[in-house]
Each structure stands twice: as structure tokens, then as C-alpha cells.
Amino acid sequence: xxxxxxxxxxxxxxxxxxxxxxxxxxxxxxxxxxxxxxxxxxxxxxxxxxxxxxxxxxxxxxxxxxxxxxxxxxxxxxxxxxxxxxxxxxxxxxxxxxxxxxxxxxxxxxxxxxxxxxxxxxxxxxxxxxxxxxxxxxxxxxxxxxxxxxxxxxxxxxxxxxxxxxxxxxxxxxxxxxxxxxxxxxxxxxxxxxxxxxxxxxxxxxxxxxxxxxxxxxxxxxxxxxxxxxxxxxxxxxxxxxxxxxxxxxxxxxxxxxxxxxxxxxxxxxxxxxxxxxxxxxxxxxxxxxxxxxxxxxxxxxxxxxxxxxxxxxxxxxxxxxxxxxxxxxxxxxxxxxxxxxxxxxxxxxxxxxxxxxxxxxxxxxxxxxxxxxxxxxxxxxxxxxxxxxxxxxxxxxxxxxxxxxxxxxxxxxxxxxxxxxxxxxxxxxxxxxxxx
Numbered sequence: 170x171x172x173x174x175x176x177x178x179x180x181x182x183x184x185x186x187x188x189x190x191x192x193x194x195x196x197x198x199x200x201x202x203x204x205x206x207x208x209x210x211x212x213x214x215x216x217x218x219x220x221x222x223x224x225x226x227x228x229x230x231x232x233x234x235x236x237x238x239x240x241x242x243x244x245x246x247x248x249x250x251x252x253x254x255x256x257x258x259x260x261x262x263x264x265x266x267x268x269x270x271x272x273x274x275x276x277x278x279x280x281x282x283x284x285x286x287x288x289x290x291x292x293x294x295x296x297x298x299x300x301x302x303x304x305x306x307x308x309x310x311x312x313x314x315x316x317x318x319x320x321x322x323x324x325x326x327x328x329x330x331x332x333x334x335x336x337x338x339x340x341x342x343x344x345x346x347x348x349x350x351x352x353x354x355x356x357x358x359x360x361x362x363x364x365x366x367x368x369x370x371x372x373x374x375x376x377x378x379x380x381x382x383x384x385x386x387x388x389x390x391x392x393x394x395x396x397x398x399x400x401x402x403x404x405x406x407x408x409x410x411x412x413x414x415x416x417x418x419x420x421x422x423x424x425x426x427x428x429x430x431x432x433x434x435x436x437x438x439x440x441x442x443x444x445x446x447x448x449x450x451x452x453x454x455x456x457x458x459x460x461x462x463x464x465x466x467x468x469x470x471x472x473x474x475x476x477x478x479x480x481x482x483x484x485x486x487x488x489x490x491x492x493x494x495x496x497x498x499x500x501x502x503x504x505x506x507x508x509x510x511x512x513x514x515x516x517x518x519x520x521x522x523x524x525x526x527x528x529x530x531x532x533x534x535x536x537x538x539x540x541x542x543x544x545x546x547x548x549x550x551x552x553x554x555x556x557x558x559x560x561x562x563x564x565x566x567x568x569x570x571x572x573x574x575x576x577x578x579x580x581x582x583x584x585x586x587x588x589x590x591x592x593x594x595x596x597x598x599x600x601x602x603x604x605x606x
Contacts, residue, residue: 206333206357206605207235207257211397214582216438216472216494224395224438226331226355230255237335241266241344245324253328253351260332260339260359266322267343271367274321276313283307288371290417295373308370315368315384322364322385323347326354334358337603342406349391357399360602361387362406363447365423371416380419386426390434402443402602403427409446424448426484430471430491431455433464437471443601445479454489457514457541465490466515472582473498477600478509487511487540493518494580497587499596500525500536508538510545517576518545520559524592525552533557534566546576551589
């Protein structure tokens with residue numbers, strides 16, 4: 170628990186699987202006259218999602234295309250109704266996509282103990298993956314089980330849609346939102362507890378010791394444009410990695426990412442969100458391979474502002490190819506911290522006016538992680554209250570991974586830029602779900 174002053178009041182900034190429960194209301198980026206969240210749109214110049222046609226979601230929906238949902242079945246029905254006509258979906262309460270538990274998805278005959286016995290390093294080795302295993306094998310039954318869960322927990326969001334939480338305690342558990350090949354989507358005021366993969370796959374060939382790999386990002390923006398994610402909370406909630414067991418000497422990883430923006434997606438703004446208690450948090454551009462690079466070059470334009478990145482391990486975000494603008498965000502690390510910004514292939518990251526709160530023993534050199542040689546701009550960033558040249562400190566302490574300064578572009582799609590010194594107070598008191606309705 171972190172206790173601090175917010176707008177003159179002392180509050181407990183509790184970051185958990187439900188919304189941040191704060192006594193003040195944050196200012197909506199839309200600055201819309203209407204108090205109906207479903208009718209609010211992204212303000213002009215508010216990040217990359219405001220480029221061109223802007224992002225209006227389902228704000229123009231007629232009365233027949235406004236839905237209030239309280240169950241997973243109602244939510245999926247609302248998504249499917251009316252095609253791509255403008256729609257507003259209002260979520261009340263917490264909707265759980267896996268309320269019946271993992272056993273509901275298990276294929277007949279699937280047995281986890283049998284899986285462990287069949288594929289332990291002692292029995293199977295570490296030289297051959299499981300892709301050729303037949304359908305009636307433990308791995309084959311795992312594949313069927315995972316396919317059952319996949320069909321149950323994924324929800325496809327159509328174009329011209331606004332999804333908003335009503336009140337302070339609206340959100341989803343175990344859901345994977347698929348924003349795929351569509352334009353003009355708004356997601357606001359929702360608390361997301363990351364989906365767990367009930368049936369992770371053991372890959373003996375992943376690394377020198379093998380690894381467990383999982384599916385299901387909380388939200389995926391895939392080949393889509395004009396997406397605004399605002400005042401949401403993303404967390405592992407009641408299933409943190411710290412509570413996960415180990416099998417074959419490796420963490421039984423049941424989480425993937427919290428937000429992935431991939432496959433040529435463009436014009437995305439993520440504002441006033443909380444990303445917390447997670448490992449591989451945000452991925453922009455999912456591969457270095459030329460097969461995907463052709464579709465990513467010139468795209469993946471994303472803005473992050475006024476987000477709280479708290480108690481994460483890495484990828485806040487990891488960037489390939491994109492022109493990414495990250496300003497006025499607060500990064501709060503713990504002892505598990507690996508890095509915040511991953512500098513990937515052909516990325517052009519601008520990271521300015523951000524604040525970092527690092528624990529004793531964690532160097533500011535860890536904020537940046539070089540995966541490829543790509544220039545970036547990192548100016549006016551503060552670490553533990555002191556202005557810090559993130560590139561210089563990285564290069565001084567990690568000389569084998571030199572970073573180059575100068576992203577080669579200057580962001581113009583920004584509304585108010587707050588002083589970096591003030592960012593912890595402003596962001597911690599305004600970000601997250603439960604603040605708008």
C-alpha cells in the first residue's frame with residue numbers, strides 16, 4: 170500500500186484486481202459536455218488516436234444500439250448485435266468469463282498429472298517439442314482443452330464501438346478482448362483481471378531448461394486503427410505470478426500480456442490507465458521477422474500518457490517499428506523490476522516528462538533495455554525526484570548495449586503536458602478504473 174496526498178486529501182492508493190477506490194474524480198480526457206460516458210469522444214490532439222478521423226467509438230449510436238450488460242453472455246450478444254453500426258455497451262458490475270472454473274474447459278480424459286509424467290525432462294528430454302504429439306496424447310488433450318477455453322474467453326470487438334464501465338466497480342475477469350481488423354473503438358472505466366491460461370503448454374526446447382507458455386492477452390489490438398483505452402485498470406489480481414507453482418524447475422506461467430498492439434495497428438492512445446502486478450505487460454509489434462515487418466513499418470503509432478505502471482517486471486512497453494510517444498507516465502518499480510522501455514527493431518520511441526520511482530538498489534540504468542540498435546529521444550525524465558538522463562546513465566553502466574539519442578521525429582499530438590516533478594501526484598490520484606462514472 171502506498172499512502173499519499175491527492176488534491177489535498179490523504180488516500181490509500183490500493184492497486185488490486187478491482188478499481189482504484191479513490192475519493193476524487195479524475196478529469197476525462199474527452200472534456201465532453203455530456204456526462205454520459207458512452208457519448209464522450211477522444212479530444213482533438215489527444216495522442217495518435219486523434220489523428221485523421223479521430224476516435225469516436227459508438228458515440229453516435231441510436232437508442233436501439235445502446236446496451237447495459239451484467240453477464241458474459243449478455244456482453245457477447247451485445248458485441249454481435251447490429252454489426253458495425255455504432256454501439257455503446259455499458260458494463261455493470263464484474264463479469265467473469267471463467268466463473269465455472271477451468272474444469273469446464275477440460276477435454277474428456279485430460280489429466281494434468283499424466284501430462285507432467287509424460288513430458289518431464291527425465292521422461293521426454295529437452296531436445297524435442299510436443300507439436301507432433303497425437304490428439305489422444307496428454308498434449309493432444311491439452312490442445313483440445315485450450316481450444317475450448319479460447320472459444321469461451323475471447324470476445325471480438327466490432328468497429329464503431331464504445332465499451333464503458335458504469336460506476337466504480339465495473340470490469341471483467343478472465344476475458345481476452347480482441348480488437349481485430351476494425352476501426353474506431355473506445356474502452357473506458359473498466360477493471361480487467363488478466364485471464365489465466367488453464368492449460369499452459371510445456372515447451373522443452375524453449376531455452377536451455379524448457380519453459381511454460383501461455384495464451385490470452387487481456388486486450389489485443391491487431392491490425393486495427395483509432396483505438397482509445399482510457400481510465401482502465403489492468404492487473405493479475407487474485408492470480409499473481411508470485412503465487413504460481415513451479416514444475417520441471419520453471420514457473421508455471423499462466424499469463425500472457427496485458428495489452429498487445431500488433432500486426433500493423435495504428436493510431437492508438439492509452440491514457441490514465443493503471444497497469445500493475447504483471448510480468449510481460451505491453452508489446453508493440455510482435456516479431457522481428459520480415460514476414461511481419463512489412464506490415465508493421467510505417468504503422469504502430471501509439472501514445473501513452475498519464476498512465477501508472479506499478480510493480481511490473483518488463484515491457485512498459487517493448488517497442489518494435491512504431492513511433493511511440495510516452496509522456497507524463499509514472500513508473501513504480503519493486504525488487505522484481507527488469508526494465509520499462511524495450512528498444513526493439515526499427516523503433517522510434519519518444520519518452521519525455523515521465524517520473525520513475527525506483528527502490529534502493531535498482532539503478533536508473535535499467536529503465537531502458539536495448540534489444541536492437543534504434544535511436545530514441547528521452548528528455549526531462551525524473552528518477553526518485555531528480556532529473557536524469559536515461560540514455561547517458563544506461564550507456565555509462567551498460568557499455569555493451571549503447572543506445573543512440575534522437576528518435577528523428579517530434580510528437581505534436583499532445584494536450585496538456587504536466588511538469589515531470591508533478592507526475593507522481595497527478596497520475597497516482599487520477600489514473601485507473603472507477604474514476605469516471
